[in-house]
Amino acid sequence: MQFLVRMDVRLPHDMPQDVADDLRARERDRAHEIQRAGKWPELWRVVGRYANYSRFDVESGDELHELLSSLPLFPYMEIEVTALTRHPSKLD
Ligand SMILES: O=C(O)CC1=CCC(=O)O1
Numbered sequence: 562m563q564f565l566v567r568m569d570v571r572l573p574h575d576m577p578q579d580v581a582d583d584l585r586a587r588e589r590d591r592a593h594e595i596q597r598a599g600k601w602p603e604l605w606r607v608v609g610r611y612a613n614y615s616r617f618d619v620e621s622g623d624e625l626h627e628l629l630s631s632l633p634l635f636p637y638m639e640i641e642v643t644a645l646t647r648h649p650s651k652l653d
Pocket residue numbers: 568570588589590592611612613634
């Protein structure tokens with residue numbers, strides 16, 4: 562199943578810089594693991610925002626939830642998920 566996911570990151574303003582830096586480094590490492598597993602084929606920055614649009618290729622909504630909740634930034638993100646299906650007019 563394909564899912565379009567938007568993640569908006571909202572770190573508390575009073576979070577110490579070293580804690581934020583550590584979270585970001587761990588987020589990057591976990592994102593790389595999921596990408597290497599072929600489950601996160603697209604990751605795009607939203608211009609001008611601390612947010613991304615991503616496409617996930619997973620077996621189920623449960624798997625997507627497991628992956629998203631494994632991200633170190635998960636407690637600090639607002640996440641919107643849209644299930645996708647193939648458009649009949651799309652050329653191969
Ligand atoms: O920076 C972001 O948009 C949040 C994020 C997701 C994967 C990653 O490495 O950072």
